[in-house]
Amino acid sequence: LLPAAADVGAQSSTLGVMGGGQLGRMFAHAAQRLGYFTAVMDPDVASPAGLVSHVHVQADYLDEQGLAQMLKRCAAITTEFENVPAGALYTLGAHLPTAPDAEAVAVCQDRAKEKAHIVRCGVPCAPHALIETPAQLAAVPDGLLPGILKTARLGYDGKGQIRVRDRAELEAAWATLKGVPCVLEQMLALDFEISVVLARDAHGRVVHLPVQRNLHRDGILAVTEVPAPGVSAALAEEAVAAAAKIADGLRYVGVLCVEFFVLQGGQLVANEMAPRPHNSGHHSIDSCDVSQFELQVRCMTGLPLVAPRLHSPAVMLNLLGDLWFDAEGRERTPDWAGVLALPGAHLHLYGKSSARKGRKMGHLTFTAATAAEARAAAQQAATLLG
Ligand code: ADP
Ligand code: MG
Known part of the structure; x- marks a missing residue:
């Protein structure tokens, strides 16, 4: 390369x-x-x-x-x-x-292959079953319910997923998804979610961003915090090691994100992978001395990988199209001047021509000398943006 x-x-x-x-x-x-x-x-x-x-x-x-x-x-x-x-x-x-x-x-691209790979690497993932035929649907073990039925392909941001409580709901959900190949996952009791963004070069050298803590709303990432609150050094090390195993197993070259669940009780479970920079790593543009996007450039060109250093605690808020509408559904422009008056605000807008509910229009990262200050500014922004 x-x-x-x-x-x-x-x-x-x-x-x-x-x-x-x-x-x-x-x-x-x-x-x-x-x-x-x-x-x-x-x-x-x-x-x-x-x-x-x-x-x-x-x-x-x-x-x-x-x-x-x-x-x-x-x-x-x-x-x-x-x-x-x-x-x-x-x-x-x-x-x-x-x-x-x-x-x-x-x-x-395929949740079934992805889960098989994670298992092969010896990393825990959610108990699950592949559903491609009515016979496989009928044979689903009781233990996987309640669960989440996810299309094996083309899902993102919670799309192509239906939560099911029992067999009747499972059957209806598979019909709603038009009988395409799916993975049924047991619904796990999550404490919180984290992710690891790593970059791996052709020689197998791996560097990574600090472990991120992520809050999702309606299946879409809403908030990312670094350093990740509530994540011990041991848990962070375990997540990074698991992500590196997953990358090594693919002889992966490039930027890879692995999303994890931390279960109530502390157990770490891999959720899914993204073969690219990830929404949860956007903070790195403003909070680290090398961003996930520069790592992607370095990987594809064979330039040296250096370990990114977090120079500022950061809180990132996703800006969804919902913010462009008031409570009555009328279009409005969010109060960017108010947001940019807050300390440590880094506003990124993606130049999308029209806002729709749930559409990612931009993100807003707050950096500060302390995590508490970054969080306070992010909270003020969230209030301003309503
Ligand atoms: P997507 O490709 O849409 O990001 P995910 O598999 O990451 O799909 O699911 C989106 C979100 O739904 C997760 O971040 C998590 O909050 C929730 N979720 C997914 N699978 C489970 C599960 N097995 N148990 C509990 N919550 C889950
Ligand atoms: Mg996800």
Whole structure:
């Protein structure tokens, strides 16, 4: 994966990203800061990353001409969206360095394969069963109920998931999901959730962001805090070691996030992986001396990985489209001036053309000298934004 590394600062070198969402946009910013050009492939004419990239290949991910253009222009390719078909990465990977590779992305794209990989690595995950046929549905052990039925593919932000209490609800839920392959997971009693964002290079060297504590609302990440409150050094070490095992097992090259549950009672359980920078690592742009997006650039170009140092405690709030509507459902503009008057505010807006409820429009990170101050400012912002 060395070709582009020699070209740092050489304006001729272009790094490609599959997917034009906010992760691609923040990747482009990090790549451009190091002197690279960026190319984005995304079918959306006004994608957040397409808007800030030198090249936007506006085509479906499997479009042959589009893939050929990416191959012609780029020195290396990464992805920002795990639902980019692995097939596109196979095609690109046959000609160019891609990080992560198609194989690893294919595992993360499929909850059944993902769980099998986690188990193979000796990391605990939620008791679960694969449901692809009515016979498998009927054979589900009682112990998995109440549970959560999740589509094996294409789910994110709580989409493609239905909570079920009993067999009747399970059957109805599978019908609602149109009988596609699913994973039923036992509903676990969570104390809280954490995540580890790591970067692994081709030599197997792993560096990671500080362990993050995450609060979800309606299946969508709402708040991330670092350092993670309530996480002992031993628990953090266990999570980082588990995430590294999962990455090593895939001979993964790139940025990987592993989400974990911490159960009431303290047990650590791996939830899922994302083969890319992750929403819970966005704070690193403002709180660490190397961000998760710069790590992605470094991984794909063979530049050195250094361990990110958290220089400020941080609290990140996701800004969902809901904030663009008042209680009566009328459109409004959030009070950005009020937010930016708060100490340590770092406002990131993704340039999305329209706000919808549940849509990730931006995020807001507060850094401060102490965790308590960061939390206090974040609370003030949450009140202001209503
Ligand atoms: P997504 O791909 O949508 O992020 P997740 O599997 O991470 O899907 O589920 C979203 C959220 O739902 C989790 O962060 C957690 O809060 C909750 N959740 C998921 N699975 C379970 C489970 N087995 N037990 C309890 N809560 C769960
Ligand atoms: Mg998740």
